[in-house]
Amino acid sequence: MAFDHRKYIPFRPVAKTDRRWPDQVIEKAPRWCAVDLRDGNQALVKPMTVAQKQRLFDLLVKVGFKEIEIGFPAASQPDFDFCRKLIEENRIPDDVQIQVLTQARPELIERTYKALEGARKAIVHVYNSTSTVQREQVFGMDREGVKEIAVNGARVVKAIAEKYPDTQWTFQYSPESFTGTELDYAAEVIDAVNDVWRPDQGQPVVINLPATVEMATPNVFADQIEWINDRLRYREHIAISVHTHNDRGCAVAAAELAVMAGADRVEGTLMGNGERTGNMDLVTMAMNLYSQGVDPTLDLSGMAEITDVVEACTEISTHPRHPYAGELVFTAFSGSHQDAIRKCLARRNDDDLWNVAYLPIDPRDLGRRYEEVVRINSQSGKGGVAYVLERDYNISLPRWLQIEFSKVVQREAEINGGEIDSLTIHRLFESRYLRVDKAWELRSYDLHRDDNGVKATVSIGPESSPTTISGHGLGAVEAVSAALEKLFDVSIAVEAYDEFALSEGTSANALACIRVTANGQHCSAAALAEDTTSATLQALFSAVSQVVEIEPSVA
Incomplete structure (x- = not known):
């Protein structure tokens, strides 16, 4: 068989018995670095134009990123031109630091500095691969040879930076494929680089530890980070960064556990665009912190704009189930979910802490509307249908009618095989319960109470x-029911009726819902009117009209 698991070997975990990270809680956001314009761009079928890059850069600034990797200027002319455009047109805010990537090769490092000439501050990100498979099968080099590449690159980075004293330089080194590198060797290479840069003497340094390919579970990556964190020289003078990819679908989890294990900084992309299965998703991780009451230091409230810009620049659609940003992520079709959401929302006040079933955050925080939370299909129940009527039409239904009407909606959804929108739900309610036969239309009523109850005189039918x-009866409903029984020789038993006052500003002031048994047949109806009595009487007539087919004659 071609599908044979035996050709793979399990990743060897870190031999670590002193783990501290499982007991840690993330209480503040890490430093963020958005790499959409470099790593994300490299992964696109059609790389971004300069105009698209500018639009995405402006979005990243607006959201609040202070470190933005803008490209690989030594390897790409468009990247070089974009870097120059940002600097020469003064498009980089004072509080934003751009970052560029280069291999640890002297000629590429030199051209990288040419691209950055005139920048107020910048991060020069130099890398070389250190993994076992790269050393043995790609480069054919031993440990010392690969380490020398890193050290020579560090020397060149430092030497050329001294030629541009007006720029505030931060140096960043990545042992590419860190997760496939022996930990003791990774630490050896990093220490050798820092021996050149000397962060202890004031040079800002970032050590970035990339899961260039995600090779194990997130807890193993956290062990690797904590191991390195405990053993690097100059640790108190450097920032440890992580850059996780999503080959196993765990990039966000790996980054979160890495922060728990001591990482100070996280690189990623909006919506997780990146090579193969993508990069760590900055939106998801930042919103995960937000949902725990931690300030993510990013403003993601305009999620619609974020997704629009990312989609326009990358030409990749956002999955409808994408965490926090997808069209359907705050949507409940399940009846029990809808009912729980409806009840929770009805109970909460605006200043309450958020605690709503099935909604980890308030959709309004991301510019979403509650209209997008409850949507109706054949899987929906009474709660969802009732919520839509309340939300969009100010119609509150009693429980018995919620149950009955939800079956009407469900049948419609099963016939159509898809989602039922709010307008269709209202149309179904009108045609099934609110429709009034002209012959049974309430024109006027007169009620008089005496010692024996209520005498009702009611006019119905066409005006002409x-x-x-x-x-006569104990109340208005009983009195009118008695009149109908006598006139049409029909037995009427009222099973349930409910009256609701509607809010000010609506065309009707009252809603009445009634369920009767007429000659053994169950009938339900509802009515809207200016007052509860009119609504109740009209609902009674509409219910009885479902059994009595002949038009009433003049009494």
């Missing part, structure tokens, strides 16, 4: 030929 009926 109304019908007047009279009856």
Whole structure:
């Protein structure tokens, strides 16, 4: 078989018995570095134009990123030109530091500095691969040879930086494929680089530890970070950064555990665009912190704009189930979920701490509307249908009618095989419960209470030929029911009825819902009117009209 698991070997975990990171809690956001314009751009079928890069750069600045990797200027002319454009047109805010990538090769490092000439501050990110497979199968070099590449690159970075004293330089080194590198060797190479840069003498340094390929579970990556964190020289003078890829689908988790293990900084991309399965998703990780009450130091409230810009610049659609940003992530189709959401939202006040079933955060925080939370299909139940009517039409239904009407909506959804929108739900409610036969339309009523109850005189039907009926009972409904029973020789038993006052500003002031048994047949109806009595009587007539098919004659 071609599909044979035996050709793979399990990743060897770190022999570590002194783990501290599992007990840590992230209480503040790490330093963020957005690498959309370099790593993300390299992964695109059609790389971004300068105009697209500018648009995405402006978005990253607006969201609040203070470190932005803008490209690989020594390897790409468009990247070089974009770097020059940002600097020469003064498009980099004073509080934003651009970052560029270069291999640890002298000629590429020199051209990198040419691209950065005139920048107020910048991060020069130099790398070389240190992994076992790269050393043995790609470069054919031993440990010392690969380490010398890193050290020579560090020397060149430092020497050329001295030629541009007006720029505040930060040096960054990545042992590429860190996760595939022996830990003791990775530490040896990093220490050798820092021996050149001497962060202890004031040179800002970032040591970036990339999971260039995600090779193990996130806890193993956290062990690697904590191991390195405990053993590097100059640790108190450097920032440890992580750059996780998503080959196993765990890039966000790996980055979060890495921060728990001592990482200070996280690189990633908006929506996780990147090579193969992508990079660590900055939106997801930042919002994960936000949902725990931690300030992410980024403003992601305009999520629609973020997704629009990212999609326009990368030409990659956002998955509808993408965490926090997807169209459907705050949507509940399940009936039990909808009912729970509806009840929680009805109970909460605006100043309450967020605690709503099935919604980890308030969709409004991301510019979303509650209209997008509850959507109706054949899987939906009474709670969702009731919520839509309340939300969009100010119609509150009693529980018995919620159950009954939800079945009407479900049948419609099963026939159509898809989602039922709010307008369709309202149309179904109107046609099934609110529709009034002209012959049964309430024209006027007169109620008189005496010692024996209520005497009702009611006029129904067309204005040109109304019908007047009279009856007596303990209340208005019983009195009118008695009149109908006498006139049409029908037995009427009221099973349930509910009245609701509607909010000011609506065309009707009251809603009444009624369920009766007429000649053994169950009938339900509802009515909107200016007052609760009118609404109740009209609902009664509409219910009875479902059994009594002949038009009433003049009494």
